[in-house]
Amino acid sequence: MSEKVIVIYSGGMDSFTVLNHVIREGKKPIALSFNYGQRHKKELDYAKRACEMLSVPHKVVDISAINSLVGGSALTDDIAVPEGHYEEPSMQQTVVPNRNMILISLAVGYAVSQQANAVYYGAHSGDHAIYPDCRPEFVQKMKDVCAIANYEKVDVVTPYLQDSKTAILADGLKMGLDYSYTWTCYNGRAKACGRCGACEERLEAFKDNNAIDPLKYE
Template sequence: MSDSANPAPKAVVIYSGGMDSFTVLHRALRQGYEVHALSFHYGQRHARELDMARHVCRRLAIAHQVVDIQSIHSLIDGSALTDAQRPMPEGAYAGDNLAATVVPNRNMILLSLAIAQAVNIGAGICFYGAHGGDHVLYPDCRPEFVERMNAVAAIANFSPVTIEAPYLRADKADILADGLAMGLDYADTWTCYQGGEHACGRCGSCHERLAAFAAHGLADPLAYASTGTA
């Protein structure tokens, strides 16, 4: 426990409201950090994850900012995640059918802003939820990217910041196992690429999430419009 003489170290957590960053958020809290959660509205096609993030941070009574960077939308609108007119790929994660969901330079942009906040508030570490299941498709979730961003974060300011991706070499089932061990309720997360009343059950993100729960012999607490192809 921290006290006024020995305050808890500060950490910035990039928190989308999805199950990966939800688990990272709680992991940082369990490690004793004073967490400052940072979410971004960059023009994604729905805001369901952001609503979840607000709900969780209010319940946990932790500092939370939703940063509106929608003005950059025209720079990154070539993705199915940022252009609602583009069809959303369905099926399991694979480079041939989900390349359309890559948002150009997204994690470099978000990490740059998170590092700035870390320096501003005196935090020495910035967490984000990259994981091994994303390596096949998203270059900014691979170890090489994290290593190089870490090198830059160490010299970009007078105060060095460490980037921590605790699940960088884990898959979604591993992340879920860690969260279950912490007693987390994944009804407080949104993973689906669509923003409907229920998760679609067809997009790559839903497939991966449902497979993680199935690997543990559990039912996902979220409601799905369809799970016939999961």
């Protein structure tokens, strides 16, 4: 019998690769997406399309009310999305306070209710500089607390924690994945902007892999 797991699924490149990685490991994933008021919620439409294509159960939860508590990010408030590389200090404006702790906690609760024994999410090394909740020490602490927070132990798994976006894409291309099913841009417009940190890192990963990004850019 396949092992049931929850995949926190944003609809972006990293979570798309994680989801397919889980499937190829023979596990039975449930994709869990959150509407937390992000301006790039277009990614949720891409998440839906990908899950339909993969025949993966997909649950979308609206938690946008939390913005009254954890505002102040360019991803959720009326603040201009900074342009430039992820590692530039300006990218700190895209940090949503406590986002991953909140999402992982909810996903673990869902895992217990679904009798799933793990929660996967797509943290990677390119996020370490700006996002504290994607760093190895955060992941380890979450693993520790989620092992004792319920009667049932739930593991927190980050298969690409030490890998770059370039390496994640390389693994996905090796799996033959179609990245037209993903959305990365922080701006939720008709086409990707090509200038925000998320777009820059995505384009850099495709260039490093000598591959062509299937998304259209402004």
